[in-house]
Amino acid sequence: MGSLECDCEHPLKNVVGDEIVMNPLDLGEFRRQEQxxxxxxxxxxxxxxxxxxxxxxxxxxxxxxxxxxxxxxxxPLEAILDDVHRYIVPGLTHWQSPNFFAYFQTNxxxxxxxxxxxxxxFSVVGFNWVSSxxxxxxxxxxxxxxxKMLELPRPFLFSGNGGGVIEGNTTEAIICTLMAARDRVLRRSGHDSITKLVVYGSDQTxxxxxxxxxxxxxxxRNIRALKTTKSTLFSLSPDLLGKAIRSDIDAGLIPLYLCATVGTTSVTAVDPLSPLCEVASEFGMWVHVDAAYAGASCICPEYRKFLNGVEFADSFSFNAHKWLLTSLDCCCLWVKDPNALVKSLSTDPEYLKxxxxxxxxxxxxxxxxLSLSRRFRSLKLWLVLRMYGVRNLRSHIRNDCRLAKLFEELVAKDCRFEVVFPRNFALVCFRIHPSAIASMVNGHAVGNEDGEAWELNEANKLNAQLLHAINASGQVFMTHTVVGGVYVLRFAVGAVLVRERHVIMAWKVVQEHANSLLSMSGSNAPHA
Amino acid sequence: MGSLECDCEHPLKNVVGDEIVMNPLDLGEFRRQEQxxxxxxxxxxxxxxxxxxxxxxxxxxxxxxxxxxxxxxxxPLEAILDDVHRYIVPGLTHWQSPNFFAYFQTNxxxxxxxxxxxxxxFSVVGFNWVSSxxxxxxxxxxxxxxxKMLELPRPFLFSGNGGGVIEGNTTEAIICTLMAARDRVLRRSGHDSITKLVVYGSDQTxxxxxxxxxxxxxxxRNIRALKTTKSTLFSLSPDLLGKAIRSDIDAGLIPLYLCATVGTTSVTAVDPLSPLCEVASEFGMWVHVDAAYAGASCICPEYRKFLNGVEFADSFSFNAHKWLLTSLDCCCLWVKDPNALVKSLSTDPEYLKxxxxxxxxxxxxxxxxLSLSRRFRSLKLWLVLRMYGVRNLRSHIRNDCRLAKLFEELVAKDCRFEVVFPRNFALVCFRIHPSAIASMVNGHAVGNEDGEAWELNEANKLNAQLLHAINASGQVFMTHTVVGGVYVLRFAVGAVLVRERHVIMAWKVVQEHANSLLSMSGSNAPHA
Structure with a gap:
């Protein structure tokens, strides 16, 4: 069948009538342009x-x-790259900057x-086995x-009759498993029962x-976001879940699905998997464990404990594209019963038989x-696992956690600030403590209930101003959340280029803006 | 803030305790490995x-x-690429081979x-505006x-108060628009009506x-796949649609959504958009136009006619990743009323405010x-449109259609074969004609009803054998469909490396295998 070399290296050979047809895979140009x-x-x-x-x-x-x-x-590509430099780059929020501490990273x-x-x-479309x-x-x-790196129980692995799939994102992973759970019930009770199905998560899900x-x-109306509190560090209470389910059953509804979280987005709270699964199993519900962010850390033995109880769940997902260096998109989903997915998601048109x-x-x-087409995403995971190896990937995770710990220590040393929650992974939640604000306004009653509400409100406003000032400086980027009424700054460590000096610099930026805000507000509170 | 150069070029500088932490963005290695x-x-x-x-x-x-x-x-990457060559490449079905004529291409x-x-x-995650x-x-x-290249009516463009979005795939585009349509009705009639909603397509959708x-x-039970026939070239009949809707309404159901297709997967049938939209609008239904494959061709004025009537639809999608050189994934969806999407798909958690x-x-x-995260896919479309320009993209489409026409002519010249449907784009549907088989078996009654059924059955079997033999040879890859009971070979032209000689060679491969199959079956039918 010969070689394509002639055609590819000489694109002008592809002539249609009088028209020269371009070659979108001109190999000479390809080399030059890749460079x-x-x-x-x-x-x-x-x-x-x-x-x-x-x-x-x-x-x-x-x-x-x-x-x-x-x-x-x-x-010419030259002109396009020039436009990228001039117009696109200034419009990027730089997720790969070592000064990016916002959301969770996407490495x-x-x-x-x-x-x-x-x-x-390759651009192959492996929708079914035969297509590649x-x-x-x-x-x-x-x-x-x-x-195996995550020490998932064997029933989640192909070698244990379960199996894993790379979805585009967590939403897709949840939709697919929800459909499997939904259709399992509807096959039994008829499609009209769809109006009675109830799903459960917490207000932190x-x-x-x-x-x-x-x-x-x-x-x-049947989507439950069960309340969490600071007393359980914003994790979902199995008791509360049990009560909610019983109340729903009493109302004639059908409990369907629980989404438990290991490492919530706001504050990396960890739901107690074992007792939650125990409650859910009593009612025949599907349990999905979403560890979108924190799952990656569980390749380190010292973090694996956070997944304890996953053996009782039906499905588990985490995003390798967050902390495991694969870049978007690479959401890893494992299920114990692949057949449940297939029953809901299969198609069998003649043209694919x-x-x-x-x-x-x-x-x-x-x-x-969900979709028919799919990218060859496993190449990313395979290259990452082989080019870095388990050992390096663990030290990559540990290094980020170490830097987060460093930041946490810096916050703790400054008495105007507080670390709002104990750190589980590489996210530090902190704020200017209300006392630093209260102390700056003379004469306001502190201690009674009104005073507390006023303090909280003032603290929230000031911390929002602080975040706004920090981000407007362009020097670092962090984001925020509100939990239990408290406005909190989130400092997520994880950019691949981040080093100790960036974390130290970020803390200085926080302090400088806090200084200026607190002094504008008349505070003279000392700090370490 | 200084430069990262030192760090990046000397990965060993990142030391934690006694442990050297790898640098997953080592720029020196990056250059070498990219090469x-x-x-x-x-x-x-x-x-x-x-x-x-x-x-x-x-x-x-x-x-x-x-x-x-x-x-x-x-x-080392050397070892990995060696494995790619030895173990992955043999397991690929080569979508970029010039001898790939299967499914529709993904260029x-x-x-x-x-x-x-x-x-x-860049690995930015532009889930909302501010995030990039x-x-x-x-x-x-x-x-x-x-x-504008597709001459979409202004109400589909941002400049006309509609707008476009790049979804991962057609399924997602349909889910999103279906949700918009569904929730529009449910807001009016209550969520329990979900069991009464009916959606319409054809048996070719x-x-x-x-x-x-x-x-x-x-x-x-409420998903209608309305029957099409050869008499309308397997396009959806507006009359049939109207009857089905009225019958559903009489049964107390609620017509919701019509998915019309321009260029079906089996045979590139084109549904008549204007009359279908007229029917649907009478019942307040959402009309989506799916031109997954054929949409790309409509950048050529001579193919734009196939989209006539799209001005009456609510949404339109096609896959640039099929025929418009963007590789997976790049499904382009336009809607007239973005707000309808937003009402169904928006989320507003505190951490994203x-x-x-x-x-x-x-x-x-x-x-x-559907998802929160999203890749920066517009870069692909932008680079493709600029690096090739409208003129070249049109000639790329036209060249494939010309090659498909060439193949069609080759088929037509061999009296043992038939082109089963007139070609609309770059797909040729053909088969060995039953007469070539009938003539090879002496004594079987031909012409009566039994004879016709026998003929069809034999023809289908033989054509399936033909396809199997062709694909097993590894020389070319085509796929099949069955429409109106007829087994048809699909020859889709569109690989970027395909040239005239590949099409001619593919036809020779078809003929050789047909010769051998027909002679084994005892046929002596001559061919041109």
Whole structure:
């Protein structure tokens, strides 16, 4: 069949009538242009910490910089990269900046970028086994690798008759497992029961859960966000869950699904898996464990305890794209009963029928996810696991936790501040303590109930101002949350380029802005 | 804030206690390793047409080649790429091979690979505007660019108060619009009405539609797949739709949503949009137009006619990742009423609250899609549109259609074969004609009803054997469908590396296998 070399290296050979047809895979150009993009990215990483972390552009800025229609003729990559530098980079909030401490990180790495190149290069669509066996089988393999790294119980692994799949994101993982749970009940009780199904999470469960429940048709009135309190560090109470379920059953409803969280988004709270699963199992409910952020840490033996009880759950997911260097998108989902997914998600149109599927010897991942098409994402996970190895990945996690601990210590040393919750992973939740504010206003009654409410309100306002000032400086970027009525600054460590000096600098930025805010407000409180 | 250069170029400087922490963005290594991957891909493309197009591996092959656990220590990229070459490549079905004529293509291009590098390199997560304004605004911009290229009516563009969003895939596009439609009705009639909602497509509508309807909680009994026939070239009949709707209303059901298709997967049938929309509008239904494959062709004025009537629809989607060179994933969805999406899909947790969102001046794309996180996919579309330009993209589409026409002519010249449907785009549907088989068996009654059924059955069997033999050869890969009871071979042209010689060779492969099958069956029918 010969080689393509001639065609590819000489794109002008592809002539249609009088028209020369471009070659979108011109290999000579490919080499030259890849080099340009690598240079661009190297330069970007070298400079990224100089950029304002939170983009400072105004809404609508880009439409003033770029034309309103696509060009008729091709443009050189040089011009495009120049526009990226001039117009796109200033409009980025720099997630890879070492001064990015917001949300949770979404890490990239050399391995991830290389794998994305291979993925786009092969551009295979492994919706079923036959459409690219390697895409399916590599995913089977690495999901077992990763499952073993997390010490997941064998029933979650392919080698234990469960199995793992890479979904795009947590919402998709929850939708798929919710559908499996929903349809299991509806097959028994009839489709009209859909209006009676109830799902449970806490008021700290990620918003994806509520959204996923709405997607699959759960009545919004039947989505429970059970209240958590500071007394249990904002984890879901099994007692409360039991009571809610019984009350729903009394009302003629059907308990369906519990989403428990290991490492909530606001404050990395950890729901007690074992007792929650015990309650849920009494009612035949599906339990999903969402460890989107914190799951990655559980490859370290010292963090694995947070997953204790997962053996009683039906499904478990975490995002390797957060803390495990794969870049978006790589949400890893394991289920004990893949067949439950397949029953809800399978399609079998004539144009996809094939012998391998009919042999029942293969996994067709289209039946484990929402969409038909799927990217070859297992390449990313495979490259990350091999290029870094378990040992390095653990030290990567530990280093971030160590830096978070350092920050926590710095906060604790300054008596104007408090660490609001004990740190579980690499997120520090802190704020200016109300006492630092109370002390600055003479004459206000402190100690009675009104005083407490006033203090809380003032503290919340001041901490919001502090965050706003910090982020407006462009020097660092953090985000916030409100739990139990308390406004809290979130300092998440995890950028791959972060070093000790960035954490120390970030703390200085916090202190400087606090100094100026507190002094404007008339405080003379000393600090360490 | 200084430069990262020292750190990045000297990874060993990051020391924690006695432990050296790896640097997953070591820029020196990055340059070297990118070069290796580029060399690997160039080599892959040079050789791809020599590989069996359909992978010839057996189920379970990969677990015999690779270890069952992740490595403790890092491994060199050299070893990994060696494994890719030895174990992954043989397990790929080569979607980028010029001999791949299966399904519909999923094209990659230099622009797509470069953009994926940038996307993974920046690794920003533009779930809302503030988390990376450029990611949102570039998407706004390019979706308007592409909308104009397709001559979409202004109400679909941001500049006309509609707007576009890049979803991962068609299923997601349909789920999101179905939810918008569903919730619009449920807000009016109460959530319990979910059991009465009915959705409509034809028996040719893509399986994603049925799946999406199941996802959002439509009763499977209320998903209509209206029958199509050869007399209307397998397009959906507006009369039939009207009758089905009226019958459902009479039964106390609520018509909700119509999914019309431009270019069905089986045979690229085109549903008549204007009359279908007229029927649907009478009942206040949402109409979505799915042009997953064929949409790309409509950037050429001569194909734009297939979208006539889209001005009466509520939403429109097509996959740039199929025929428009962006590689997976890039499903472009436009809606006239973005607010309908936002009402169903928005989330507003405290940890994402920000001034820009509250100003109502910005788009937060998390509220236009299922997941929170999202990749910076607009980079792909932007690079493709700029690096190739409208003119080249049109000639890319036209060239594939020209090659498909060539194949169609070759089929037509051989009297043993028939082109089963007139070609609309770059898909040719063909088969060995029953007469070629009938003529080879002496004494069987031909012409009466039994004879016709026998003929059809024999023809279907033989054509299935033909496809099996062709694909087993590894020389080319095609797929099949069955419409109106007829087994049809699908020859889809669109690989970026395909040239005239590949199409001619593919036809020779078809003929050779047909010769041998027909002669084994005792036929002596001549062919041109």
């Amino acid at each position: 340009m993009v690598v240079d661009f990215l190297v330069n970007y990483y070298k400079n990224v910490e100089k950029y304002p972390v939170l983009s400072q552009v105004e809404p609508g800025y880009l439409s003033k910089c770029l034309p309103s229609s696509a060009p008729q003729d091709k443009e 990239t790495s050399t391995a991830a970028i290389l794998a994305e190149m291979l993925c786009a290069g 066996p390697a895409a399916t089988e590599l995913e089977n393999l690495v999901m077992d690798w990763l499952g 990620h918003c994806s859960f509520q959204k996923a429940a709405r997607v699959v048709g759960i009545d919004p 094939n012998d391998a599927t009919e042999s029942n010897q293969v996994v067709d991942y289209k039946d484990w996810q | 290796m991957v580029v060399d690997f891909l160039v080599n892959y493309y040079k050789n791809v047409e020599k590989y069996p197009v359909l992978s010839q591996v057996e189920p379970g092959y990969l677990s015999k080649c690779l270890p069952s656990s992740a490595p403790q220590d890092k491994e 990659t291009s230099t622009a797509a690979i470069l953009a994926e590098m940038l996307c993974a390199g 304004p450029a990611a949102t605004e570039l998407e706004n911009l390019v979706m308007d660019w592409l909308g 893509h399986c994603s539609f049925q799946k999406a309807a199941r996802v959002v909680g439509i009763d499977p 920000n001034d820009a969102t509250e100003s109502n001046q910005v788009v937060d794309y998390k509220d236009w899609q």
